Amino acid sequence: MLSHPAPRPSSVAHAVFDTMCGTDATLERFVWLGDGMAAAIWQRDTREALTVYDRPGHHTLSCYLGGGYRTERSGMHRQYGAPLRLCTLPDDHESEWVVRDHLRLLHVYFMPEHFTRRAVVELDREPREITLADRTYFESPALLRLCQSLIATPWEGADHLLRANEITHDALSELLRSQGVLRRELRLKGGLAPLLRRRLADYIDANLAQPITLGTLAQVACLSEFHLARMFRVSFGMPPSAWIAGRRLEQARTLLKTTTLPLQQVADLCGYADLSHFGHRFRAATGTSPRRFRQVVAP
Secondary structure (H helix, E strand, O other), X not given: OOOOOOOOOOOOOOHHHHHHHOOOOEEEEEEEEXXXXXXXXXXXXXXXXXXXXXXXOOEEEEEEEEEOOOOEEOOOOOOEOOOOOEEEEOOOOEEEEEEEEEEEEEEEEEOHHHHHHHHHHHHOOOHHHEEEOOEEEEOOHHHHHHHHHHHHOXXXXXXXXXXXXXXXXHHHHHHHHHHEEEOOOOOOOOOOOHHHHHHHHHHHHHOOOOXXXXXXXXXXXXXXXXXXXXXXXXXXXXXXXXXXXXXXXXXXXXXXXXXXXXXHHHHHHOOOOOHHHHHHHHHHHHOOOHHHHHHHHOO
């Protein structure tokens, strides 16, 4: 625990963070994790106070670290917080919390878009189908381990920040698998049939080493380029070029973490024009070079 409160960032585009700043809470630690994610550790000591969240526009994972024994969510009578309990707050949720006595907790803030690629790859579902469950005071050993790893990792320095980023991405994958739910009363219109979406996703993953064009994908889908581009964006949550770039980057990260292949071979397998192009794209996405990434995150 820091001996002095952490300085509050001048601008944070996360409404739950802003709400906490407007209370008597003390910000113990804060970090921008990259990729639009942030984390904060808060402390509160109050006799009784009401905190309201109103459709924040982003998702929040909350992990109680200490106290909270008399903190409750309005409408959930006699369900109180406690250390190691978790809450998930989706982007469109509304809630009121009665905070009493001492409370220390971790918040992880992230956007709905962080589920986009994971929904297709990990669940074989369209991103627009999935959202984060609204759950209060539950237990999850897997999520708790990741939260504890994030807390144990220093949040200063490029190498530590990279580790924290990787841990948080693992937490988001676990959240999608264990706390992702179908949106209520959703009627999907347009987009690709599930079988065709999977065919395109598999084709892209199998051919990352080769140039992949919109025309090639249109042939795979037996659609015109115009209709493929429009329907791809609907079903994958992004245009084909962005999806392909993301999959190349993800494969590069996996190869760097799990193999000892030379960097040139990694670049070739992921479809980058040359080692320089690979390094530029990788650094732009992760903030570090492929070589340094491997040194930091490889087991």
